[in-house]
Amino acid sequence: MFSSLARCSSRAALHMLKEAVCPSKLGKVPSFGHQTLAAIPAHTVGRNAIRHAQMLEQKRLLQVEWDDGSCSFYPFTWLRDNCHCPLCMLQSAQARSLLLADLNVHTGMNQVQITDNNKVSITWPDEHSSEFEPDWLKKRCFSPEARQARQEELFLNKREFWDSALQIPMADFEEVLNDDNAALAWLMALRRVGIVYLKGAPAEQGQLARLGRRIGYLRLTFYGHTWQVQDKPMANNVAYTSGKLSLHTDYPALHHPPGVQFLHCLQQAEQGGESEVVDGFHMAELLRKEDPEAFNTLSSLYIDYTDTGSDYCDFSVQSKNRIIDVDSEGRVMRVNYNNATRDSVLDLPIDQVQLFYSSLKSFVKLMNRPENMVTYRMEPGDLVTFDNWRLLHGRRHYASGGRTLRHLEGAYLDWDEVMSRLRILRKAVHRDR
Template sequence: MACTIQKAEALDGTRVMQIIWHDEEESLYPAVWLRDNCPCSDCYLDSAKARKLLVEALDVNIGIKGLTFDRKKCQYWGSELQLPTLDFEDVLRYDEHAYKWLSTLKKVGIVRLTGASDKPGEVSKLGKRIGFLYLTFYGHTWQVQDKIDANNVAYTTGKLSFHTDYPALHHPPGVQLLHCIKQTVTGGDSEIVDGFNVCQKLKKNNPQAFQILSSTFVDFTDIGVDYCDFSVQSKHKIIELDDKGQVVRINFNNATRDTVFDVPVERVQPFYAALKEFIDLMNSEESKFTFKMNPGDVITFDNWRLLHGRRSYEAGTEISRHLEGAYADWDVVMSRLRILRQRVENGN
């Protein structure tokens, strides 16, 4: 949530730039630090990623004459979302389209790619496009379809409530890719919600609930056999903040929330009340966006920001719904985004 600037100004007589974020939080940037970190070609050697400006040449009493700021920001949304859509093959072939894909993914949190085949292997192509995929205990890629004795609730036909994937890991995957290979005729609709937007609403409507969910450690667990046998456990705050109090990640999956809850007894009921209000906000008609994937669609989304779910569908005598999924790490995605930005700007 730290990426939305509401106001920027130079404070009179202080040699400091003030940034006011969307939630009224304040950040201050001294002019001398800004000067020291100027990225222009005279002050910074881009090929070496190193500072050229010498301390001897630094005016430690420098001030700020005026400023403007780039108003690009994270775009929060609810049911009014216009789902960003690009062509799958264009993203694979052209840097401009790949750059638009990843920059939109960073800004909006979700992008739909259309025109992929109805065969497995398409998410692996996207993994190669950005660098590599994120290996988990479910493999480099995994198949979402109803299975007998399913080792994950996603591998059933029932409704999936809003969740993020893999909070049982200490470092949950940052980006999720889902390719629709086969879709059921009735049911199986996808539901998504902008978790950062919901956090903003919760903080405004009930600051105490926000404080509880952003300060209480919750246990998550996942045990089973897939790519290999596994037994993982972690503790996360459902709303994870950075050191400035900005939301940076949502960690929540009710299916893998452990029975262990290591908090004083008097804090249990307030926690559940806060969690219930958070989930009620997610499920409000104004917050959630519903759509149905078609064969050949690939949905790519921010697993730290968005929570996703699925409506139930009826099982038949054969598999009626089949998705192939994979994960990517934000470090890998952001690395590719920076490289693509440079290529596009340089016209390569």
């Protein structure tokens, strides 16, 4: 797969990366009450104008009518809680300094007017006053459409599912380090697709630390800030052997597994060692469709994981995780599966044990279907970045010894740091507010 991609110029590779992250259109969302505001894309900042604002005292709502004819409604209490004045907000940190103990959650409103510069000005019963920018208000409209658009803008929850036909997005390592547009395209693709291949890194240790600093910092675990994937005597991890690694996510033995993983190829084995990946979110949705009982089992039962040994320091970790983590709406948020560290302790009623094994077997069979798996071979200088909450990755057996000894350097980050850098880069590149 990568033989042709590796010949692409960095400009062409960046174009491929940008194509991989074209956002899909938001699905249609039913309107709520009289709110008619459609989804607000980020590029509308600075173009909003207020036609009229009025108090709806019985409902304790402020109604704002926009120049495009749409309306938004804002609860009195929420407006008072979010006053921007220096008494209520620490301006240097953009953090609320108004204490909840001092907030009247049943507050009324004395007066509302539109200022000459099109701000909403409110006078409260205690004579305190607040002003709100139209752009700030419109992006925080309570309509379902606006709320969905804002959450998508903040968290980029939409994913592009894939199978064996995936052409993994590529970028140039040095461009990502030095160009904000390239770095933003990389992180957008990492979020949407779940995996991005970087070419052109020097085939020497320390490059993951450089890439980590581009985001913020690497996550320290019991295996260190970075770790060396090699065939080692008395290995303290199955990854440090030359045997086949089945598809897995890293570190479900932690209650909060690392969100992102970097792997940098320093040396490749003469034979074998190809990498394998599947889209775990896609697999979970296929399981939900093909075997609903198995999906419900793996998304409801908490399974024990363990990891014991000594590396950066000695450790004895235990966790309980669902193999398929879903949110309150049933959306898959994380996959936690590593057969090597799945504990022999199985904290389940005995009549659920067989159901668990059958359900897990169904999930693993889905992962291993050839039509769902992407296989690639890393060469020295290649660097792969992927979503460890989403992708399951594995490795084929390789021949240990010979002229070259397979050596990869690995590192982890958390999604909080990655998304933070993505938002900062997006603001710098697009001048978003």
